[in-house]
Amino acid sequence: xxxxxxxxxxxxxxxxxRAISRTPGAHKMTDLxxxxxxxxxxxxxxxxxMETLQWVAKDAGERYALGAGVSYYxxxxxxxxxxxxxxxxxxxxxxxxxxRAVGExxxxxxxxxxxxxxxxxxxxxxxxxxxxxxxxxxxxHATAMGKMMLALLPExxxxxxxxxxxxxxxxxxxxxxxxAFTAALAGIRQSGYAxxxxxxxxxxxxxxxxxxxxxxxxxAAVSTxxxxxxxxxxxxxxxxxxxxxxxxxxxx
Numbered sequence: 001x002x003x004x005x006x007x008x009x010x011x012x013x014x015x016x017x018r019a020i021s022r023t024p025g026a027h028k029m030t031d032l033x034x035x036x037x038x039x040x041x042x043x044x045x046x047x048x049x050m051e052t053l054q055w056v057a058k059d060a061g062e063r064y065a066l067g068a069g070v071s072y073y074x075x076x077x078x079x080x081x082x083x084x085x086x087x088x089x090x091x092x093x094x095x096x097x098x099x100r101a102v103g104e105x106x107x108x109x110x111x112x113x114x115x116x117x118x119x120x121x122x123x124x125x126x127x128x129x130x131x132x133x134x135x136x137x138x139x140x141h142a143t144a145m146g147k148m149m150l151a152l153l154p155e156x157x158x159x160x161x162x163x164x165x166x167x168x169x170x171x172x173x174x175x176x177x178x179x180a181f182t183a184a185l186a187g188i189r190q191s192g193y194a195x196x197x198x199x200x201x202x203x204x205x206x207x208x209x210x211x212x213x214x215x216x217x218x219x220a221a222v223s224t225x226x227x228x229x230x231x232x233x234x235x236x237x238x239x240x241x242x243x244x245x246x247x248x249x250x251x252x
Contacts, residue, residue: 012038013046013055017066020056024065032064087211087220088120090249095122095222098245102238104226106245108211110219111149114161116140119220141181142170144196144208145221151188152210152218158185173198193239194221198228205231207238209246216252 015036020027027035033043047064050056054069088108095106104124109116115137140146141162150158159165165178175181188194196206208223222245224238231238 009046012036012042013050016043016046016050017055017070020064020066025059025063027064028062029064087249091120091222091245092122094245094248098122098224098241099124101241102224102226102234104224104230104234104238106222106224106242107145108220108222108249109143109145111140111146111221112137114140116143116146116149116221124224124226138200139168139170141167142174142196142200143223144194144206144225145223147185147188147196148194148208148210148221148223149218151185151194158182170200171198171202173202175199193243197231203228207231207235207242209243210250211246212250212252214251220249222246222249 015038016032019032019035029040029043029047032038032047033040036043038046047056047058051058051067054067054072056064056070057067058064091106091108095108098106099122102124106122106124107118108120109118111117118134118136118138120134138146140150150161153161162178167174167176167178167181169176175184192209194208196208198205200206204225205228206223206225208221210218211220211222213219222242224242226234226238
């Protein structure tokens with residue numbers, strides 16, 4: 001990471017949490033200073049703040065353990081993992097019908113900053129096999145699923161993910177002009193689906209729809225991809241089926 005954006009106080013808090021987690025209830029403030037190299041003045045301020053946030057807790061002997069606040073984050077993280085696992089299972093079950101209806105490959109992904117991460121894929125009948133294995137990442141702005149999820153972000157969040165409003169060209173079809181890109185996202189919000197016409201892979205087109213949580217917030221996207229000549233013939237069916245699948249997977 002560029003040190004320009006590094007926050008030393010967060011790094012020191014992380015050192016403290018790691019030290020406490022190795023031997024919970026064993027460290028006093030002076031012990032933590034010795035183990036982390038943080039001076040007493042900074043350590044006092046950090047521990048007071050972390051106690052208020054419930055990241056750490058102090059017992060009667062002034063020894064520190066991890067607090068309930070850390071437990072909360074752990075619970076949320078584990079629930080998120082369960083949600084993604086459950087979503088993958090549901091996608092694999094529900095997308096069988098989608099593959100049968102369109103005859104092409106379907107994918108599931110989530111958004112991570114300005115990239116998408118593939119979670120699952122259901123192969124279609126095409127002889128062409130797409131390089132979209134679970135765990136692979138692609139630039140969000142050049143993919144249908146990425147554009148679908150980006151389109152549903154608040155404007156300030158979108159700009160935070162693209163400092164300088166810079167978009168790299170993946171193919172000659174990738175949108176790299178920021179005003180044109182945001183105009184495309186506005187169109188996606190209105191239509192409810194996104195398309196990628198050879199923007200990420202030459203000769204391949206794709207259509208995607210959003211998967212929403214119970215509050216209506218986008219948590220993932222599903223898509224179907226195929227050779228461009230097949231997309232010309234199947235576009236209407238692909239849009240219909242990818243939206244049906246997304247609705248089946250959504251919680252709202």
